[in-house]
Amino acid sequence: MTVQELPGAAAYRPTPPPAWKPLTDPAPLLPDPEPYRVLGTDAAADADPELLLRLYAELVRGRRYNAQATALTKQGRLAVYPSSTGQEACEIAAALVLEERDWLFPSYRDTLAAVARGLDPVEALTLLRGDRHTGYDPREHRIAPLCTPLATQLPHAVGLAHAARLKGDDVVALAMVGDGGTSEGDFHEALNFAAVWRAPVVFLVQNNGFAISVPLAKQTAAPSLAHKAVGYGMPGRLVDGNDAAAVHQVLGEAVARARSGGGPTLVEAVTYRMDAHTNADDATRYRVDSEVEAWRAHDPIRLLERELTGRGLLGDDGIEKARAAAERMAAALRERMNADPVLDPMALFAHVYAEQTDQLREQAARLRVELDAEQDQHGHDDVEEGR
Ligand SMILES: Cc1ncc(C[n+]2csc(CCOP(=O)(O)OP(=O)(O)O)c2C)c(N)n1
Numbered sequence: 232m233t234v235q236e237l238p239g240a241a242a243y244r245p246t247p248p249p250a251w252k253p254l255t256d257p258a259p260l261l262p263d264p265e266p267y268r269v270l271g272t273d274a275a276a277d278a279d280p281e282l283l284l285r286l287y288a289e290l291v292r293g294r295r296y297n298a299q300a301t302a303l304t305k306q307g308r309l310a311v312y313p314s315s316t317g318q319e320a321c322e323i324a325a326a327l328v329l330e331e332r333d334w335l336f337p338s339y340r341d342t343l344a345a346v347a348r349g350l351d352p353v354e355a356l357t358l359l360r361g362d363r364h365t366g367y368d369p370r371e372h373r374i375a376p377l378c379t380p381l382a383t384q385l386p387h388a389v390g391l392a393h394a395a396r397l398k399g400d401d402v403v404a405l406a407m408v409g410d411g412g413t414s415e416g417d418f419h420e421a422l423n424f425a426a427v428w429r430a431p432v433v434f435l436v437q438n439n440g441f442a443i444s445v446p447l448a449k450q451t452a453a454p455s456l457a458h459k460a461v462g463y464g465m466p467g468r469l470v471d472g473n474d475a476a477a478v479h480q481v482l483g484e485a486v487a488r489a490r491s492g493g494g495p496t497l498v499e500a501v502t503y504r505m506d507a508h509t510n511a512d513d514a515t516r517y518r519v520d521s522e523v524e525a526w527r528a529h530d531p532i533r534l535l536e537r538e539l540t541g542r543g544l545l546g547d548d549g550i551e552k553a554r555a556a557a558e559r560m561a562a563a564l565r566e567r568m569n570a571d572p573v574l575d576p577m578a579l580f581a582h583v584y585a586e587q588t589d590q591l592r593e594q595a596a597r598l599r600v601e602l603d604a605e606q607d608q609h610g611h612d613d614v615e616e617g618r
């Protein structure tokens with residue numbers, strides 16, 4: 232039975248009445264027609280040299296961190312590492328645009344953003360080491376746990392931002408998600424709530440071309456991911472995700488807008504995942520080398536280095552200094568990650584419930600007995616000393 236055949240269908244008018252008009256003028260919400268760029272364009276002249284040098288040092292450090300963490304997976308020191316090599320501009324810019332009082336909501340790929348925001352480089356790897364806990368106190372750093380379930384961090388960011396606004400706290404939340412994450416229900420719910428409530432939140436989509444082996448073309452039929460903003464009534468911005476100055480500027484504008492009560496923004500940063508999805512993935516099975524090589528020519532560190540050296544802001548000395556600082560960080564990370572973590576098995580029972588249940592208390596008591604017996608057997612406390 233079609234709609235026309237339904238009883239009373241004659242009264243059904245598929246077109247809106249003449250008085251209908253859009254609730255919001257979509258034109259100002261539409262994203263940039265091309266990814267916005269700064270480096271190598273006239274806009275670069277307005278970029279603060281100090282900021283560019285800071286971005287450069289962090290990008291170099293970030294790349295070295297990715298390489299070191301990936302090496303640690305091969306040495307069995309890390310269970311898994313989703314590298315953000317090639318995406319450092321997004322990671323670093325996201326961290327640097329926030330004030331200390333703001334909140335970052337990262338995904339599993341965004342370790343660099345968390346470290347650039349000040350998180351201890353070892354603590355940032357706790358979860359990826361296989362520990363059940365986040366490894367850091369989210370409240371201390373105002374960094375939500377690195378989130379593995381896709382897009383679930385987005386409604387959390389909206390809730391926190393909205394609550395802060397209700398309380399009169401000057402807090403902006405910046406939530407990071409991948410291109411694949413935009414197909415999740417949580418993405419849509421978060422954007423809808425954020426726009427309706429005008430929550431002070433910025434959504435950064437790192438479009439790195441793939442969701443594991445699924446290319447973007449199989450993920451969406453939208454003109455761009457930034458266009459999705461319009462449907463929810465917030466502005467979309469499209470930015471070159473390998474241009475650190477451009478990402479910093481666009482995110483900075485979005486944060487300022489959110490802070491001044493202007494509501495949320497969806498930023499799509501177009502970038503590329505140079506490494507495989509994680510160390511456990513083989514990217515050669517679903518993409519060709521020529522594509523990777525084409526993106527290598529548009530490498531975020533090279534782009535920034537070219538700008539800085541071209542303007543006489545960076546020379547061989549400066550490059551060497553940035554690399555040496557990155558090496559020192561990597562050496563310290565290696566050394567600390569080579570030490571076995573000190574784990575207390577009794578911590579299993581903490582944070583399960585606010586008030587422990589009888590069952591948990593009983594299990595904890597049983598484990599205590601076993602641990603004590605083990606200690607007696609070895610003559611000293613192996614377990615608590617983490618050996
Ligand atoms: C809810 C949920 N479904 C599926 C997965 C498995 N999964 C992990 S990463 C991933 C791909 C995500 O791609 P994207 O959002 O583009 O992020 P990227 O890894 O490229 O940074 C999938 C499907 C998951 N972690 N959570």
Ligand SMILES: [Mg+2]
Pocket residue numbers: 409410411437438439440441442443
């Ligand atoms: Mg992706």
